[in-house]
Amino acid sequence: MEILTVNNKKEEKILRRKTPDFDFAGHEKKEVREMVVKMRTAAKKENGIGLSANQLGFDWRFFIAEIPSDKGKPKFYAIFNPSIVKVSKEKTELEEGCLSVPGIWGIVERPERITLLGLDKNGKKIKIKAWGLPARVFQHEIDHLNGILFIDKASQLFKQASEKTAKI
Numbered sequence: 001m002e003i004l005t006v007n008n009k010k011e012e013k014i015l016r017r018k019t020p021d022f023d024f025a026g027h028e029k030k031e032v033r034e035m036v037v038k039m040r041t042a043a044k045k046e047n048g049i050g051l052s053a054n055q056l057g058f059d060w061r062f063f064i065a066e067i068p069s070d071k072g073k074p075k076f077y078a079i080f081n082p083s084i085v086k087v088s089k090e091k092t093e094l095e096e097g098c099l100s101v102p103g104i105w106g107i108v109e110r111p112e113r114i115t116l117l118g119l120d121k122n123g124k125k126i127k128i129k130a131w132g133l134p135a136r137v138f139q140h141e142i143d144h145l146n147g148i149l150f151i152d153k154a155s156q157l158f159k160q161a162s163e164k165t166a167k168i
Contacts, residue, residue, distance in 0.1 A: 001042045001056050003099045006149065011057075015100055016147045019054050019061040022080045024123040032121055036078045039064045048099045050137045052144035055100050063141035067134050075134075079126070082118035082142050087111035088131075096140060096150045097160065106154030110139050 004011035024032070035058070043051040043064060050065040062080040069075055090112040097105040113131040116138055120126050130138055140150060151157060 001038055003042060003046060003051070003055050004057055005100050005102055006151075007102065011100075014054060014057055015144070015149065017054070017059075018147045019052075019059055019145045022060045022062050022119075024080075024119070029122070035060075036064060036121055039078075040066065040076070043099070046099050050141045051099065052141045054144060061145050063145065065134070065137045065141060067137055077128075077134075077138075078121045079116070079128075079138075080119040080121070080123070082116055082138070082145070084114050084139065084142060085117050086115035088113035092136075093155070094136060096136070096154070098140070098150050100144075101149060101151055103160045104151065104157055105160050106150060106157040108150050108153050109155065110136055110153075114138060116142075 004015055006012045006015065039051050039053065039056065042056060043049070043066065049067055050063060052063040053060040061082070062078065063082065065077045066074045067077070088111045091109050092112045093107050093109045095105055096108045112135065113129070114135045116128045116130060118126055143150070143153070
């Protein structure tokens with residue numbers, strides 16, 4: 001599966017469109033599981049730590065994230081119909097890159113902590129309180145689902161000199 005990029009105007013139109021809520025009634029559990037696996041594989045192939053469904057051309061409101069942890073083993077998330085219901089006043093500026101915006105990275109200010117509501121891959125309600133990198137990745141991916149790219153929020157943009165910048 002190829003990741004859509006802003007380098008192609010037709011693909012950018014898809015990336016800039018807000019996705020509708022995912023309807024579990026319209027999809028079999030097997031199909032949902034397979035899509036999660038495909039997205040996880042596509043992100044890993046490109047060394048990404050997050051990927052939203054619309055980055056692969058699917059008009060579905062969900063994302064996956066596999067976030068490194070201090071303890072070594074990364075934590076995997078597949079979150080459907082996510083929404084941020086609470087953000088902290090404290091904000092942090094950090095570098096961000098994106099698989100859909102190759103060769104560019106930028107400085108983006110985001111809330112340090114968030115509370116997210118959504119559904120897991122079985123359609124069960126979940127609530128996640130996140131801070132640090134997970135909070136940043138979740139916000140980045142939810143922006144994607146709303147048709148917003150990190151380049152729209154960046155205070156500065158730079159051409160990428162190396163592959164070391166984490167791609168969300």
